Amino acid sequence: xxxxxxxxxxxxxxxxxxxxxxxxxxxxxxxxxxxxxxxxxxxxxxxxxxxxxxxxxxxxxxxxxxxxxxxxxxxxxxxxxxxxxxxxxxxxxxxxxxxxxxxxxxxxxxxxxxxxxxxxxxxxxxxxxxxxxxxxxxxxxxxxxxxxxxxxxxxxxxxxxxxxxxxxxxxxxxxxxxxxxxxxxxxxxxxxxxxxxxxxxxxxxxxxxxxxxxxxxxxxxxxxxxxxxxxxxxxxxxxxxxxxxxxxxxxxxxxxxxxxxxxxxxxxxxxxxxxxxxxxxxxxxxxxxxxxxxxxxxxxxxxxxxxxxxxxxxxxxxxxxxxxxxxxxxxxxxxxxxxxxxxxxxxxxxxxxxxxxxxxxxxxxxxxxxxxxxxxxxxxxxxxxxxxxxxxxxxxxxxxxxxxxxxxxxxxxxxxxxxxxxxxxxxxxxxxxxxxxxxxxxxxxxxxxxxxxxxxxxxxxxxxxxxxxxxxxxxxxxxx
Amino acid sequence: xxxxxxxxxxxxxxxxxxxxxxxxxxxxxxxxxxxxxxxxxxxxxxxxxxxxxxxxxxxxxxxxxxxxxxxxxxxxxxxxxxxxxxxxxxxxxxxxxxxxxx
Numbered sequence: 022x023x024x025x026x027x028x029x030x031x032x033x034x035x036x037x038x039x040x041x042x043x044x045x046x047x048x049x050x051x052x053x054x055x056x057x058x059x060x061x062x063x064x065x066x067x068x069x070x071x072x073x074x075x076x077x078x079x080x081x082x083x084x085x086x087x088x089x090x091x092x093x094x095x096x097x098x099x100x101x102x103x104x105x106x107x108x109x110x111x112x113x114x115x116x117x118x119x120x121x122x123x124x125x126x127x128x129x130x131x132x133x134x135x136x137x138x139x140x141x142x143x144x145x146x147x148x149x150x151x152x153x154x155x156x157x158x159x160x161x162x163x164x165x166x167x168x169x170x171x172x173x174x175x176x177x178x179x180x181x182x183x184x185x186x187x188x189x190x191x192x193x194x195x196x197x198x199x200x201x202x203x204x205x206x207x208x209x210x211x212x213x214x215x216x217x218x219x220x221x222x223x224x225x226x227x228x229x230x231x232x233x234x235x236x237x238x239x240x241x242x243x244x245x246x247x248x249x250x251x252x253x254x255x256x257x258x259x260x261x262x263x264x265x266x267x268x269x270x271x272x273x274x275x276x277x278x279x280x281x282x283x284x285x286x287x288x289x290x291x292x293x294x295x296x297x298x299x300x301x302x303x304x305x306x307x308x309x310x311x312x313x314x315x316x317x318x319x320x321x322x323x324x325x326x327x328x329x330x331x332x333x334x335x336x337x338x339x340x341x342x343x344x345x346x347x348x349x350x351x352x353x354x355x356x357x358x359x360x361x362x363x364x365x366x367x368x369x370x371x372x373x374x375x376x377x378x379x380x381x382x383x384x385x386x387x388x389x390x391x392x393x394x395x396x397x398x399x400x401x402x403x404x405x406x407x408x409x410x411x412x413x414x415x416x417x418x419x420x421x422x423x424x425x426x427x428x429x430x431x432x433x434x435x436x437x438x439x440x441x442x443x444x445x446x447x448x449x450x451x452x453x454x455x456x457x458x459x460x461x462x463x464x465x466x467x468x469x470x471x472x473x474x475x476x477x478x479x480x481x482x483x484x485x486x487x488x489x490x491x492x493x494x495x496x497x498x499x500x501x
Numbered sequence: 502x503x504x505x506x507x508x509x510x511x512x513x514x515x516x517x518x519x520x521x522x523x524x525x526x527x528x529x530x531x532x533x534x535x536x537x538x539x540x541x542x543x544x545x546x547x548x549x550x551x552x553x554x555x556x557x558x559x560x561x562x563x564x565x566x567x568x569x570x571x572x573x574x575x576x577x578x579x580x581x582x583x584x585x586x587x588x589x590x591x592x593x594x595x596x597x598x599x600x601x602x603x
Binding site: 063064078080081147148158160161162163165166169170174175176177178179180201263264265282283293408409410411440441442445 | 502503504505506508509510526528529530533536537541542543546548549551552553554555556557558559560561562563564566574578579581
């Protein structure tokens with residue numbers, strides 16, 4: 022179904038996020054006859070990986086590549102299925118009501134309450150924090166942001182652009198720049214040149230027999246056309262007064278400065294866990310991916326009854342694995358609400374499980390090879406950790422020396438993680454910083470406990486919620 | 502600085518940026534319009550007054566906050582441009598309209 026104007030008061034299933042996992046989940050659930058609504062923040066479906074696939078002005082297929090256009094099929098299936106699709110909709114709170122949930126949703130500045138029996142959270146990935154000196158200067162953006170500009174607006178970097186970092190997405194975006202005839206001044210490759218091959222050898226065969234080998238080789242070849250590559254970059258600093266003017270880096274025993282007007286940073290993606298965390302889903306520290314990952318079973322079921330997680334939000338595995346995961350999660354949801362029994366779920370899900378396993382093969386190798394070096398994850402001195410509240414690494418360490426034991430207590434010392442982004446760009450950094458200072462591990466230290474509302478909302482939106490007699494009575498104490 | 506690929510088409514939508522007339526490409530976000538017009542920065546922070554510009558463009562960093570049609574703290578990357586829109590750089594924290602709270 023196309024985008025809905027009005028929300029129904031209740032559905033059997035709500036899916037959060039219209040990326041590959043969310044779209045596949047909504048379609049698969051609707052095919053099983055489950056009354057489904059798909060909520061998404063963006064104006065058009067696709068998530069970030071297929072961002073703008075219905076609206077992009079770049080219609081030459083080779084420019085964004087076949088893997089991008091695969092998303093068109095997912096969108097077509099979504100718009101052709103019986104599920105309701107609600108774009109520009111932010112689900113900002115979830116309350117347990119009996120065996121189900123009540124969702125608070127804002128659309129165009131007005132809040133609504135929607136009851137559901139089951140929830141599939143498919144909130145995808147975000148770019149890992151890249152806390153280097155000067156990363157808050159205007160003109161410093163993520164590589165993912167530059168890719169969004171390319172996909173949605175046909176905007177590409179001009180002269181004076183430096184790209185820095187590591188990871189498959191960085192190579193993909195460079196290849197897309199090259200296809201668009203764009204070159205950058207320099208690519209500063211921060212991929213560590215340590216002996217991680219020793220750690221990765223177990224995963225080599227998996228990678229060599231995966232779909233990623235051929236794609237990766239072609240990608241790296243095309244990416245090289247986008248600019249001069251400096252390998253083994255050991256430190257990075259963005260310098261400027263009110264915007265970026267230069268980037269300083271160290272490589273091969275030399276410190277070099279490059280003038281630039283734009284610096285694009287990237288060092289991999291991590292699960293966007295805020296939503297699952299706020300619901301109370303158990304999470305674990307993944308040492309190889311160096312991030313927190315929600316705990317799920319083989320069907321995506323989280324530790325919270327009635328909540329299934331799908332896609333990169335449940336652990337980074339890439340778009341095609343996420344799509345299969347969405348189909349798996351939909352069967353789990355259909356089973357949880359009694360539409361099918363576990364035996365039917367297992368039989369119907371075998372194909373999706375096999376598909377997911379195929380796209381998971383080789384991922385561990387990529388995780389090991391592109392694990393960011395510690396100096397890019399754990400900053401020192403006056404480098405900003407929390408962009409919103411402008412808290413530095415030094416301040417975080419001082420709070421630990423004053424006796425602060427973890428991220429949640431630190432909030433009351435420093436307000437770190439309490440700005441509008443709600444820890445999305447400092448959570449991992451803070452956990453690793455505190456762990457290092459206390460001689461502990463991020464697994465022991467833990468992550469922020471996040472709370473609803475998941476995104477800032479206005480008092481006006483809150484006030485627009487439908488009032489019950491009980492809620493009015495609680496505030497104005499009308500005589501009965 | 503960013504530049505536009507020719508196949509994206511020309512900007513045709515009239516609006517204002519800090520009171521100055523500008524053209525935006527229909528369908529673009531406010532943040533993309535600012536970047537395309539050469540504005541790397543869009544606000545100063547409430548804490549230290551340092552300059553900031555769009556960082557993630559996917560709705561999670563909140564660094565692209567601007568005032569749109571008189572409403573402060575709007576996420577520029579999440580809002581599509583409209584004809585006649587008034588986009589204003591945001592200085593420091595959002596002022597509280599005391600009169601409006603009475």
